[in-house]
Amino acid sequence: MNLKERLSSPGPKRILALDGGGIRGAITLGYLEEMEKMLQKRHNNLDFRLCDYFDLIGGTSTGAIIAGGLAIGMSATEIKDLYNKLSKKIFGRKVRIFKRLSYKFRVNALEKELKNLFGEMTMGSDQLKTGFCVITKRVDTKNTWSIFNHPNGKYFKYTKNYLVRQVIRASTAAPTYFKPEIIDIGNGEKGAFVDGGVSMHNNPALQFFLLTTLKSYGFNWKKGADNLMIVSIGTGHWQNEETIDMVTDNKLWDWAGGVISMLMRDATSTNEMLLQYFSNSPTSKIINKELGDLKDNLITEKPLLHYLRYNAILEKESLEKLGFKAVDPKDLYEISEAKNTFLLTRIGEAAAKVDIKPNHFPADFDLKKNSDLENFDIEGFLNRNKIV
Numbered sequence: 049m050n051l052k053e054r055l056s057s058p059g060p061k062r063i064l065a066l067d068g069g070g071i072r073g074a075i076t077l078g079y080l081e082e083m084e085k086m087l088q089k090r091h092n093n094l095d096f097r098l099c100d101y102f103d104l105i106g107g108t109s110t111g112a113i114i115a116g117g118l119a120i121g122m123s124a125t126e127i128k129d130l131y132n133k134l135s136k137k138i139f140g141r142k143v144r145i146f147k148r149l150s151y152k153f154r155v156n157a158l159e160k161e162l163k164n165l166f167g168e169m170t171m172g173s174d175q176l177k178t179g180f181c182v183i184t185k186r187v188d189t190k191n192t193w194s195i196f197n198h199p200n201g202k203y204f205k206y207t208k209n210y211l212v213r214q215v216i217r218a219s220t221a222a223p224t225y226f227k228p229e230i231i232d233i234g235n236g237e238k239g240a241f242v243d244g245g246v247s248m249h250n251n252p253a254l255q256f257f258l259l260t261t262l263k264s265y266g267f268n269w270k271k272g273a274d275n276l277m278i279v280s281i282g283t284g285h286w287q288n289e290e291t292i293d294m295v296t297d298n299k300l301w302d303w304a305g306g307v308i309s310m311l312m313r314d315a316t317s318t319n320e321m322l323l324q325y326f327s328n329s330p331t332s333k334i335i336n337k338e339l340g341d342l343k344d345n346l347i348t349e350k351p352l353l354h355y356l357r358y359n360a361i362l363e364k365e366s367l368e369k370l371g372f373k374a375v376d377p378k379d380l381y382e383i384s385e386a387k388n389t390f391l392l393t394r395i396g397e398a399a400a401k402v403d404i405k406p407n408h409f410p411a412d413f414d415l416k417k418n419s420d421l422e423n424f425d426i427e428g429f430l431n432r433n434k435i436v
Contacts, residue, residue: 068109069283070383078396080124106181108244172208183244200266206234253280282359360399
């Protein structure tokens with residue numbers, strides 16, 4: 049079964065959505081590794097990959113890098129090991145402020161590592177083992193783009209020729225951190241792209257729900273708790289309450305960063321609220337004191353999907369419960385501190401062992417039916433096990 053047949057075939061569909069968050073993507077990898085081990089055990093196959101299970105894997109910014117690795121058949125453990133090495137190369141050398149005021153980091157290291165990983169692979173390549181989507185912001189038109197590899201997509205005749213590494217680079221071009229990425233978008237036109245995190249979809253889960261269920265995009269996947277599952281993984285969250293005096297004393301530069309942070313928090317909260325409103329989620333969280341966890345609310349008579357959200361809490365009490373008593377949570381918040389990568393990975397691993405439950409993943413979505421087994425990458429399995 050080729051990719052188009054897999055994406056267009058009937059039967060349950062599974063989506064993996066990965067948040068942006070710079071270095072804190074290491075937390076995501078802790079969850080992914082635990083999830084992959086659980087699914088390997090369930091399917092009685094130690095070589096089972098997340099690309100075998102999920103029909104669409106995508107992300108924003110650092111989530112796009114991880115999603116790309118998963119989509120080409122890498123294991124979560126392989127990406128975790130690679131991520132720990134890459135973080136020092138990408139974020140290890142800051143540009144001195146008196147030399148350059150525009151961007152904090154040189155883009156060369158990031159581009160080199162993406163080329164090593166993805167080479168000249170295009171979005172239309174059969175090297176992508178499953179559906180793949182990247183969220184980025186076209187800054188010259190202010191439009192958010194979902195660049196994906198479904199052949200039924202309206203603009204696939206153009207996007208199939210985009211280099212995977214260039215699309216991912218576009219999604220990771222965080223303003224002030226890296227310069228924008230210029231892409232030849234087809235029909236003689238170029239676009240300038242920046243980090244998808246400056247859109248409404250740093251948490252891309254809601255966009256992936258729309259992408260796969262609205263007719264315009266070409267997926268047309270069936271809605272329902274037995275038909276569609278979204279697993280959404282964050283890069284850590286915390287309560288950021290400040291005193292009145294702290295806020296009123298803010299300088300212009302404090303507001304510049306603070307307003308962006310507030311908007312991103314609202315966008316993520318809205319994502320989670322709507323997806324919980326659409327589902328009876330076993331991982332539902334308190335949205336706020338007024339709304340609660342929406343357990344007694346459902347927008348339709350029956351759930352539109354099965355929704356799971358995992359995100360480590362980076363607060364002192366929560367970290368202590370995970371065994372990290374000596375860690376100051378505030379030291380973990382900066383998205384470019386490469387020295388934190390290993391610690392963040394350990395936090396993600398510990399949180400995942402507590403948060404991920406096998407019963408969160410209904411048997412309806414197991415690869416056990418004939419139609420699902422046809423989706424399994426048999427050639428990749430044989431190659432990885434050196435059978436051929």
